[in-house]
Amino acid sequence: MAIECLVLGNLSLLFTLFFTSKLHKDFIHSFLLICLGAGQEIGKSCAVVTINGKRIMFDCGMHMGYDDHRRYPDFSLISKSRDFDNSLSCIIITHFHLDHVGALPFFTEVCGYSGPIYMTYPTKALSPLMLEDYRKVMVDRRGEEEQFTSDHIAECMKKVIAVDLKQTVQVDKDLQIRAYYAGHVLGAAMFYAKVGDTAMVYTGDYNMTPDRHLGAAQIDRLQLDLLITEYGTYVHTVLSCPHMQQLYEIQNMLERGNFLKRYVNDNTAKCSIVHKCVAGGGKVLIPTFALGRAQIIFLIIIQELCILLDDYWERMNLRVPIYFSAGLTIQANMYYKMLISWTSQKVKETYATHNAFDFKNVRKFDRSLIDAPGPCVLFATPGMISGGFSLEVFKRWAPSEMNLVTLPGYCVAGTIGHKLMSGKPTKIDVDKNTQIDVRCQIHQLSFSPHTDAKGIMDLVKFLSPQHVILVHGEKPKMATLKDRIQSELGIQCYDPANNKSVHIPSTQYVKAGASDAFIQSCLNPNFKFLKSGSEDNCDSGSESTKALSPLQISDERVAEGILVVEKSKRAKIVHQDELLLMLGEKEHKVQFAYCCPVSIEKLEKATTKDLTPETNALVLHKCSLIQILSTRLSSELSEGNIQDLGEHLQVESFQLSICLKDNCPYRKIGNSHYKSEAVFFCCTWSVADEKLAWKIISIMENFDQT
């Protein structure tokens, strides 16, 4: 807590200052967020959060749509003097997409940040593949000057500390971080960060849709002051460079949630478009990208798809072959094998029985199979059917309406893919001389949002943080969601623009040492027996229901103690009984007393109908008088536990016994008023039960009036 640092060493001052100030929320800021990217836009993610003085950069992405300085976040906002090591505690990368990791080598190798960087194992393994491809496209194909080199990527990745899911990492003495499964792409994680008492979660992209194959995001119910969540609506960006476009497409295809779901849905066999097609005897062509090293990642997805299809085929008892064209390898690549525990539960289980990826239905394709009869599924390159094998197969399969061709989200103009997507052509000119009939089904992979508004609402509701910040989304949509979060969930919500900062207060706690006696007293059961027909509602209920109503038992444990603050010492919470010992003082007991007259005749009449007639006030035994009183009181008193202890009656600290003294000092009304038919009861109580005591007295004094 910032404030604690200021006044450390004088705790009593701290307490007074802290607790008496009604305005404390206005001057204590625990969070400070600066969006360097992804504030009210999509493209590059980069948020710098300051929690109680610790600064974390979440994601370090680049914008694939810009070629100029706008492609990188404006790092100068972190530190004008560019002393990044001292101004950042650590960098956390949520997943390997370029809009989340693209600027990292630039930041570490060119800008000179050398502090800790955290990401999950798969992200650390796959990020360099994406970065290398990106670099290549930039330099080799666009002829741009290098922003960073291959060596830069390698050096940068050496600085990365890989973390496991749920692994609790102590970044430094005060800062703790932890990764949670986000389900978006392989290795995607949400990150929890805690400094002192202040805690937050940064989600990155995540998948909240429960799905049998892909785990939805999994996070504990944490006590959070702040949740920063991405609202990554998918907006298709058309990039000027076709190679960059391909990279971009691959990246988007990597969203397993959307990709795999389209092909395999085993809940109902009819749902899978692939299944529908092969069941009708058709052939399925899935044009696939094969570009640079990123294809390894893409193959991971294909691999997973194969496992799922193969397993699905098995269960559906389908004997439809799955083929791979040359150029794609069906060999499980090492990355996928090693990272299998990071994929969905389903795949993990399948792996355990499958062993080492021997697919029963997956085979290599060769040209002779193009015209082979019967259904099949074929993965072939290139992705936009711009030539090569996928075009060759397309030419043969397109004329049959039984077949299916799936297309990526975007195809560069001039490719067959592009032509297929624009309108519903029945004839396509493959080249100058060839024209083919297109009767097959065309399915385009249109990407739905990363996480829809419902997903975000679900997560926010589940975590119930004190505050929410929305990033990585379009302004109008975020504004709508912001309103929903505020109105439906009652949680303060913000959607800052780029390079704007948000200040957020956090829940403040003051620490004190509690004695054992105090803790024990808090944990002691505090049973309360309430008759259901208590004062408030007995009017409505008739006598009969009152008799039947069961006794209500509540055990509401209340922590009651005394907080002691001594100058320059740690605050202490003690139990009341310990205080005097601590002070070295003796208790001075302050009690109240009252000698209360009760008319015996009235008392008898009211309560003891079954007493024998010869009984009179004088021969009545003390105990039976107390007993009568007890019965009488319990019928009129709704609260308190009346204990009949023979010689006296006790309700909490209130004690009552028969007073035989002629001149009781606590008797306020003379004997003359009552003569022989009155009996005096001496009552004592302590201040805690003041109200109760006077209530009992008034009941007793008013016996004769009822």
Add this chain to the structure above:
Amino acid sequence: MPPSAACFQEEHCRGRLPVIDYKYSSVWFMFMKFTCLSKGGGNHFPPCHILDVCGFRVLLECPLDLSALAIFAPFLNDRHSIVPEETSDYATHKSLDAEYVAQKRQKVEKPLDANDLIHAEPWYKTVNNLHLWNVSFIDVVLISSPMGMVGLPFLTRMKGFSAKIYVTEATARLGQLMMEDLVSMHMEYKQYYGSEGSSDPQWMKWQEIELLPSSLRKIACGEDGAELGGWMPLYSAADVKDCLTKVQTVRYTEEACYNGVLIIKAFSSGSEIGACNWIINGPKGNIAYVSGSIFASDHAMNFDYSALQGRDLILYSDFFSLDTTEEMDESAFSDDNDKWEALTKSLRRGDENLEEREKLAFICSCAIDSVKAGGSVLIPINGLGVVLQFLEQISMFLESSSLQVPIYIISSVAEELLAYTSIIPEWLCDKRQEKLFSGEPLFAHVELLKAKKIQVFPAVHSPKLLECTLMQDKVDANIALLPFKPMSMKVLQCSFIPGIKLQKVQLMLKALQPKFVLFPEELRSHFITSNINSFSVSHYSENETVCIPSLKESVEVEIEANLGSQFQWRISKHKNLNITRLKGELLVAHNKHQLLSRKELAGSSKNMPLLHWGSPDPENLLAALSKMDPKRATIEVGAAGTVISAADENLASQVFEALGSILDGI
């Protein structure tokens, strides 16, 4: 489980305590109570302890003494060749005539032979002292290595067992494979001997035990004959399955929270894939439990000792720390300025795995020699890490000597085991993790399997000629090889017991700066007792309870700011104390005590002091009372207390307030 005196005592203790608050009240003032149940033996039989933290009973490890299996004759296809002409003698075992016993006894003096072994379906030796505890009172079980898990099904199948078992994901998987292997191995015995029925087997009868040669008897019943109760018939495959459903797996340094009070975290110990040390965080302090650890491993993730820094108590449970006379840098002990730096430097020095590598290289070269001579090599194994590295080394050796020799692995679970090790980079050493990042297989066996250089079989069905065998671990080789005698093959015994050098342990403890250290009594003599230690050391031995007093006198409580705003501060007349009553709700979660405000409690109190101290000065009291309207009230002022009596509520409380103004109170 036989009822015992200890068991009774337990129940008795429990009965007297208030049931509801047992967890807190009874042992609140005690930080920890610790009992070593077994110091174990070797890395296949880790030590087993039980400890009491904040009233929670934590069992550390649940191993089996698999070395005791050696007293049973192995099941062999060709039994007659092993037990020649003595079968009739064996059959007359049951007759108890004195002469016969004497004759048998005499035989004991002779060196052991295969007939002395027990020819029956084997039973398994559990930690005997564990049976003295009532399993239903165990709250938490922590398992640090696959070997520490093999006894777990015995526990989980017991009636009343309800403890939460924490195991790392990797350990759970490897432990499961190990148990499944054990069960499948046992099935062969079972088929051979047939089922024995539910009663105690013949060999467990005292008369039979008496007849055993002394060395075998010692294994069967321990030094004092008390350990016979620890023998159990093996669990079933269903028990193993059931056991695993009760296990809560944790990831690397995942925070697991037990009952809102204890936070439990696993840190790598370096001894095996998935093997770990535990940190238990309670309201009264934290404990680091150090199981067998290795600073730098060639396969598993290194010992994360930095996580143990600044703990209240280190429970050191590695009985196999090696005592070497190797000179340690004395300056490391004296240099107080930069302990951590010194430690890291010293610990990195002296490569422990160098020794292991040398041993492996030696074995490989021996194996190559045998192979070159036309022989076969049989390698009984139990350490996973050693196997994985051996496979890498031997294949390199074979390649360099251009030999084409098949390598067979025979185990019902080998295939799964090898597959599993190639998919958990999170638990491997840095060197292997690097392979993940460059897309190479984590272990060489992945490629070797693919190239069919290694072949895996679930079981062996044809006996092979044994030429050379290799023993690992501290098993009594004499007993283990007994059934196969006479043998003509070469036997090479090699110990792979990992352990930190004691000097390093001491150095480490010094740098970690705990307040307390619990250390095995056995290792006391090797430990340099010096007063430079900043911590106090308690030594423990088997079956003795050590109590560690509470280190913190108070529990840290966080008070919510909202609650704070309701405080009404009073300044004590002397000592200059600020005091206030506080009333709220205590929330105990994730080892945090928080005092939260509760709406229904707020504003209910009228800020009337409920407790007074000091003595009222009558003059001051009169002065205070004189400000009031004159009415009739009685005030009795005594040394110990004051009684106020007034005719009505208003007046009484006015007098009370006047009194409060001259007294200290809260």
